[in-house]
Every structure is written in structure tokens, then in C-alpha cells.
Amino acid sequence: MNWQRICELDLLPPECGVPALVHDRSVAVFRTRDDELFAVGNVDPFCGAGVISRGIVGDRGGEPTVASPMLKQVFSLRTGQCLDDPAARLPVYPVRRRADVVEVALP
């Protein structure tokens, strides 16, 4: 695993996302209220813009989600699967917290 440091946990407010650059890839990193971390692709597959990190975090039937701010499709933070369109999916990346630092790995 090729872990890369993203930021201190403090820079990641609960129930919010931030954009990160991991080896030229735009990644959206999220922290939920119970301090669970998720990392998915930041590029919205429906419009090609790097905006997923700016979406609203929430849940659909308990599944943690983010809604793209562009056209509001909702994606699972766990699997990256678009819950409104089975053909679309975001890549998901391993993410962890070491001490107070958030790290993401590329496969």
C-alpha cells in the first residue's frame, strides 16, 4: 500500500468533505459525525467536474452517502456506487487515520 498523507484530522470537519490531490488524482475525503473516514473519486462521472467533495453528506436508509452538488445524484461513500443510476460509480480508495493525520492510498 502506497499511503499518502492528506491533512490533519482538524482540517476535516465532521459531515464534510475536502478535495485532495493523490498522485495526480483528484480524491474527495469525507469524515462523518462518528469519525468514520471515506475516500472516493472527486470527479463527478455525470459532468466530469471535480466537485464531489463539495457535496452534502448524509445517509439513505442508513448507508452513508454524498450527493453531487452538480446534478444531485447520490453516491454511496462505502462502495462509490451511484444510488440513482446503476451505471455510474465513483472509484473508492483506502483511507485511514494515523495519530491525527488522515492518509489515503492508491492501489
Place this chain on the structure above:
Amino acid sequence: MIRTLIIVGHGMVGHRLVETLRERDTAGAWRIIVLGEEPRPAYDRVALSSYLDGKSAEDLSLTSHELLEDPLVDLRLSTAVTGVDRAARTVSTSDGSVLGYDALVLATGSRPFVPPVPGHDLDGCFVYRTIEDLDAIRAAAVEGENGVVIGGGLLGLEAANALRLLGMRPHVVEMAPRLMPLQVDEGGGQVLGRLVGDLGLAVHCGAATKSVDGDGRVRGVSLADGTVIDTGLVVFSAGVRPRDELAEVAGLDRAERGGILVDEFCRTSDDNIWAIGECAAVQGRCYGLVAPGYGMAEGVAEQLLERGGGAFPGADLSTKLKLLGVDVASFGDAHGRTEGALEVVYANNAAGTYAKLVLSDDARVLLGGVLVGDASAYTVLRPLVDRELPAPPEQLLLPAGSGVDAGALPADATVCSCNNVTKQDITSAIAEQGLTDVPGIKACTKAGTSCGSCVPMLKNLLGECGVVTSKALCEHFPQSRSELFEIVRATGIGSFSELIGRHGSGRGCDICKPAVASILASLGHGHILDGEQAGLQDTNDRFLANLQRNGTYSVVPRVPGGEITPDKLIVLGEVAREFGLYTKITGGQRIDLFGARVEQLPLIWRRLVDAGFESGHAYGKALRTVKSCVGNDWCRYGVQDSVSMAIRLELRYRGLRAPHKIKAGVSGCARECAEARGKDFGVIATDKGWNLYVGGNGGFTPRHAELLAADLDDDQLIRLVDRFLMFYVRTADRLQRTSAWLESLEGGLEHLREVVVEDSLGIAAELEAAMHQHVDNYSDEWAGVLADPAKLARFVSFVNAPEAPDPTIRFVRERGQIRPGPVALPMPAVATQEVSG
């Protein structure tokens, strides 16, 4: 192979065929060419007189933007058909085109019949059929003078109403002994005559027109009994005749008494040609109402799609309408022509109502009826025609048919006769589609979309199906937005997590979070990006700018009332040039700067704030702009200072968070250059002060704002707008503009006026106080971010590489400015690639 349908005529019925076919032809089997002789697309001819009562031609239009842009619909206006070559299957048109068809539908409608009385062609004689006819009548009308309508049927009374709206004194001349002889009986006609007489109409029944007199121009009308009416304006509305000329041109059969002869499938003697609507004689009979025409259009659409069926179901000639404010309805065998028919009559001369039921000879089956003055029982009675009475007749006739509810109707009873929808159609749609409201029923079944008289019954049916209308905001909150507003207001809860913890479930979503953020903001809970609130905001609010398609933002500084100094204008230009932004003037009289990256936003705001600008809230569900005309400072027509008032209003309500965006306008005179009636609230100057209009909307469903109060002074105006806006903020649904809110308010504009103007709920002072609090607590949101390092830290391209520009953002140049470049969508590959663990 795609086939071509040519429809001749773009009236209501031709349009219904286009709509129905486009809706049901999901495979795109037909391309449609519509050839309309009038210069405008189909409009609601039934509501023609409302054109003189404040509605515009656009309001009456039936044609949606989608249809106009539909690539399978080719609408050609001002185009008459001059020839039909059945062998070659082509039509030729007035502009010299020759167009091939696979199917041809004639929907040419009818023309007004002008009786050949002497003088019928003098200047000042008109017919009543098109918007152009109304324009001509309006141009010739002279306020306070007599106008004569020849013909006292349904259309004649509409025409008389038109003259009344133009300030004329209408006379109606009807040959029969009563008004509306086809629809109502003697008793009903008498009540109707009395009611319209009270409205200032002079009614001449049993009167034949001898001549229209004049010398080049109309000067009067002479009746057979010697009466002479002085008038300069005559409208003929003595019936219509089918426009069947094309039958002759094409060599098709005509009915004995006119009309293009068709079989029960509306097919002419040529298998590839149909005729529908008023020009068609279905098995020899013409129908002059729109509902049967709609039935024909839908039947032909079914045949074109080869679904089987599509026969004309026969016409229900029942009518319910409001003529000159008087309810008139007639249904079934209204004249009691069935052998042995019995009549039950209830007449109340004091109240001006008349009701008659026609029953079978054993008094058990309802055959028909007539209602005048109060037709509220119609929705219950009409579906009962030819059925056993569910209650004694006198009970059915009592006000509003209170003795019967939807449960008494048999399943196959027609509830919406305009669109031929049965009770069963509606209840199945409710059950199968999970419908929960009247708009849902309208969308699924078309019931209630034409005359609207069955809407109360639709509500009733929802209740009967056990639908408890869900007001839940989303899966996380069972409450409606207005309930949550009241909870937050009453409890003083100040955060989303506390609210969802105590009154909801789960973690929230992109529906409830912004809605709650807006409620908290409306109630003045600090900067919208404070603490947890930042994560609740839609991206526009979270970055205080408008997200564009490539992930960049646009920036709109406030320019109150559209007034801007040259110095500020120069600053905007300089900022745009320095940051390489695309600039465009908006419809709200400000300047939009596009293409700003997230990390550039604070730098741009710094420059703008230093020059005296502030956020224009173009991103928020909040007050946008108050547009104004130039007003009486400069304009030679202006009667009030619209610019000063617009600035005052914009500065007062800036930053007010609401269920949806709010737009406003102030016009300095009745010419209305600020287009204020297309706004959520619009102010129009009068020589005595200001008129306040509310609930207007442009956009997807345009709506003219309606007059709430007239001739207000400045302070009265502000007070009413304060109350109106706060009432809206508190009670509307999420993302409900004022126009939809007003339409959904029980009691509508009248109720709003009671609450806002007359203070019927006793909450006016509280609403005003809430608005004062908003005004006192206002501060610029951009300046708030610039002053707070924690908030500024979020404006970076990447948290771990704040200086690296987002590689997905690319621009190309066009007309000397930037625009987003093409994007490579990862879509197709996404489902199969790099799901890493």
C-alpha cells in the same frame, strides 16, 4: 422507418393530437408537421375573454417550450393548406411548399357564422373567435357606449363579457325566448337573464335582428319589433360553421349539413386522412365543444400508434361554466326529452339560483339537469347520469350536493368529462402510482386539467382512497418544512444535529440539510458558514457563489435597483480582466463574473468589498434583485421614483433566507418596464402611490403576480411587503416559489389578503417584528468570510496542495472571452474500473 404525420390546423384539438402523440409515441415512430393558419401557436380559445381581463396571449398559450423545441415536431405558423394530392400523398401550402405525408389529419375547426342581415359587413362589425378578433374589438371599443352582441348562446355571453371588460354597455340579442337556449331550460334561462341583467347587460330575447344600420360604419342595430339600439360596434356570435373547404379540395365526402364526413374512427373516405374537432362530422354530426374534439384527437393518436381501438367514444355534451361570474351547468337530458321524464325543480329567486333534475318515469334514475347561479352540485350530479339516485333528489339539489360524497359514485362514472376520466381510472392511478395529491392525479390521468370543475371531487377521491397526504420533508424528518420552522422558532434549537436528534432520525441528506440551514438562517443564527452549518449548505451557499458546469463559480455583487456608478463599473471590469473571468449582464440588472476557481473566490471578494461591493446573494435561496425602471427622475412617463424605492426594498430584504429565491421589481408607471408582475413581489407606481402585486413567476411555469393592495404610500407598502415575505418564509414548502405557495394556500389570494392586509390571524405585528430583526442583523456574508481565517481555509483547490489548480478545469476562448472547454466524461468506464479496496 419514421413516418410523417401532417396536421392541418393548430387549434386546441390539433394541439391535443400533437401532445398526445408525442407523449405516447415513445419509440419516435412519427414525425409531426403542424400547419397552422393563425400567426400564433395553439391557445385556450375557451378562455378567450380572459385576454381582456389581464391575461396575455402568452398566458393563454397551450404550447410549451419543450414542444416547440421537440425535434419531432415541426410547427409552421401563418401557413394555410391550399391543396391536397391524395394519390401522391402530399399537401401544398400557401408558402409554396409541397409536403409528403403518411397520415393527414384535418383539424381546421370552424368559422363564425355571420347571418346575412343587411349591413352585416359594415365597419364596426366583428366576430369573436381569435386573439386577433379581440385585438380588433378592443381597438374599436369606446368606453361607456353601447355594444351589441348578436347571439345569446354560450359564445354570445362570452363576447358580451368581453365588451363589459372593455367598459362598454353590452346588449345581447337572442332569437330564442331565453339565453343559452341549447343548454338551459325556460326556468334556468329566466334566472340567468336576471343575473346577467344585474351585471349591466341589456338582454333582448325573442328578438330578431332586422338590420345593422350605418353608412360605411355601424351606427345602430334595428330589431324586428322596432327597437333601435344606437351603437358603433356589433359582434356576431350566432353559431359556427365547420371549415370543411379542404374536403372539396381533396375530393373527400362532406356531411349533408356541412363538415368533413368521418366514421366513428374519425376516418374520412380516404384511409390515410382523418378529421377531428369542429370541422369533423362524426357519422354526420358536428360537435362544437372542445371535449369531444379532445376525445377524437386521442382516438386518432391511438390509431396512429396501431394500438387497436381509438373509436370516438361519443360526446358528453355536459357543460359547466362561469359566464360573467354566473355559474351555469347543464348535463345529460337537460330538456327532459326522454319519454315520461319527470322534473324536480328547486328555484330560489332571492338567492338567484335555479336547479332542475330530470328523472326517469319511476323517479329512480337521474337523466340530466340544469343548474344556474350555483353549480357546485355539478361535480357530484354529472357522473350520476343514467344511474340510480344514491339519495332523494331534494337532498342532491341542496347546496353543494352535500348529501353525496365520492363514495356514492360507481367506479365507471366519469369524473372528468373534459378528458373522459372515470372514477376507476383515478382510484387505480392513486393506488398503483402511489399518488398523494391533486397535482399528481392531474399529471397521471389528465383529470382536472381542463375546466377544473372536478378538482373538489379529486380531493374527495384521495380521501376515499385513504391517502393521508404525506408532508414529510424527507426520510429523516416526518415534519413539513413549515412545521420544522415552527419547531425551531418555538424551541430555539440552533443546530441541525440537535434538531435531527430530537425531532428526526438518521444523519440527514441533501434535502433536509439545506432546508434546515435555510430555517436557521431565516431565524438569524449567525453566519451561514459558522461551525456545523457549513456542511448543511448546498454548494452555492457553502462557497457563497454559483457553481457552474465545469466546477468553477460565478460571482455576482449586489447592484441595488440596477443603479451603479461609473467608478464601480470600472472596478468590475478591472476585476474581471485581472482574474480572466467571463462577464455577462444578468436579467436582474447586475453583472455576473464567471469562471472563478474556488481558491480565487476570496481574492475576488477582497477586491470587490474594498470597492464598496457586497454579496448579491445570487447563490442563495434568498432575495436576489429588485429590478427597476428608470422612474420619474428621468423618464417622461414615470409617476413615482421607482429607482429609490427599488434600492430601499433591495437593501431592506437583502440576505433574507427563504424557502426559495425571491425576485422583485418596481415600475415607475403602468407601462411596467421593470416587468414587476413577473416577480415574487412587484410594485407598480400609480398617480396616488404604489400597487403591490404578489406571486408572479417567470421561468418554467410563468404566472402574473396578482394585485394584493392598491395605492399604498411608501410606509404602507414596506409594511405589507414585510408581512407578505415573512408569512411566506414561515409557511411555504421547501423550494416552493411564492407563485406555487399562493396557489396552494387554502383560500388563495383572498386568504393571503386577509392575513397580510387585514391581519385576520393577529400575527401581523409578529411578522413585522421578525422582519425588523432580520434587517437589524444583516451583515455581508463575503466580508464575514474574509474576516475569519477558519472559513477562509476552506477555499482551496486541494487540502494537501492549496496552490495546485484543479486539472479538470479547462477553458477555451469564444468571442474574446473564456468558456468551459470540452470534458472527457469518465462515465462508461467507471462502472468496471478501479474499484479498489
